[in-house]
Amino acid sequence: MRLGQLSSQALVNSFITFLPALTGAYTTLSDASLKSLPDPSADFDIRNGKLLAPILIPRVPGTENSLKVLQHFTDFWSNELPDWKVEYDNSTAATPLSNGKEIPFRNFMATRDPPESRPGEVGRLVLVAHYDSKISPEGFIGATDSAAPCAMLMHAARGIDKALTKKWKHMEEKKKNTEANSKDGKDYELEDDEGVDGDEAWNRGVMVLLLDGEEAFDNWTDDDSLYGARNLASTWEQTYHIAGSHRRTSLSSIDLFVLLDLLGSKDPMIPSYFKTTHWAYKHMANVERRLRDLGIMKTGKRPTSKQFLPETDKTSAQFGWGGGIQDDHIPFLKRGVEVLHIIPAPFPKVWHTMDDDGEHLDMDTVNDWAILATAFAAEWLELEGYFDTKGKRDVKTEL
Ligand SMILES: [Zn+2]
Secondary structure, three states: OEEOOOOHHHHHHHHHHOOOOOOOOOOOOOHHHHHHOOOOHHHHOOOOOOOOHHHOOOOOOOOHHHHHHHHHHHHHHHHHOOOOEEEEEEEEEEOOOOOOOEEEEEEEEEEEOOOOOOHHHOEEEEEEEEOOOOOOOOOOOOHHHHHHHHHHHHHHHHHHHHHHHHHHHHHHHHHHHHHHHOOOOOOOOOOOHHHOOOHHHHOEEEEEEEEOOOOOOOOOOOOOOOHHHHHHHHHHHOOEOOOOOOOOEOHHHEEEEEEEOOOOOOOOOOOOOOHHHHHHHHHHHHHHHHHHHOOOOOOOOOOHHHOOOOOOOOOHHHOOOHHHEEOOOHHHHOOOOOEEEEOOOOOOOOOOOOOOOHHHOOHHHHHHHHHHHHHHHHHHOOOOOOOOOOOOOOOOOOO
16 A cells, blocks of 8 residues: 555545445354454464465566465365355456456455345445565565454354354344244344344354455556455445345445554554544544453553553544545545544554565564554444354463
């Protein structure tokens, strides 16, 4: 991505299309559930970690290595998360360096929706990172940009999968019981006990979206950057659900677009970029604080001002227009999608240099992001009560 200004048209578009702040249901996890979240460390070993190591290679769009990394995602989901639906969004484009030749861009999507749900009814938490790497300098790895964020999202998907299965099974049983008790044959309606059920919660899904072609080949321009994201946002905008659906297009199936980028260096500072998603930022900051207080974060207890997400007290008047960072959210933001952008400001020191490799990652920070992403997704999907808390980790609650 690049620091820059949004075009004035983008500002107008985003202003027109922003809905009033969406404040959907969100349920915090108990201490016991937070302590039961899986430990990422072994899978993030930069040499042989199952999730991260295979991504730590140059992976320029259209190359063999790019296909290898895509295959890594496909294999992971088919072996470990078979209940998710895997899809690809393929497009081609000429780049400033391709001499008119079309280069392929392949986005990866893994989705898990409630059983028997209709596509036009489900609203999704969409967890996003880009998997391509920059073509120069030659041999550039892009560990924070964005190999590590991809692995964090793989970890988060696996970390919530069993609890999601349990939750939906429980809700189906309740639905059956309600139907059996209903004499008049009316449509069932789940009662809203414990604040976690009801139609809205039932129609909540999750997607991991790993985008290709984020990086510019030559100099960043509107045409030379965000290849995968631009194609997907435009495709989804024109993909209509059946008439009468609550959500008109695939684009409107996104409840929140959470974009992770440049994560894995020590002491990141993530501003809250958007007023309309500040409520979601605060939820993530809150669970970060709780994970720290419980001794789960390897980077330790910290005052709020030193957290990864320190801007919980930002007021409406303090928001600008999203900080002007060009990244994969832009084609979606322009179309009115709600975005939570998890990118540090300033960018890590290793940004776009040969030092952005596995050796320069701060593994405690990587570990903590993986846990935080899992916890946020679990709270969003209201999975409290569905984690196996018996084998929970023994963590120190003292400093
Ligand atoms: Zn980059």
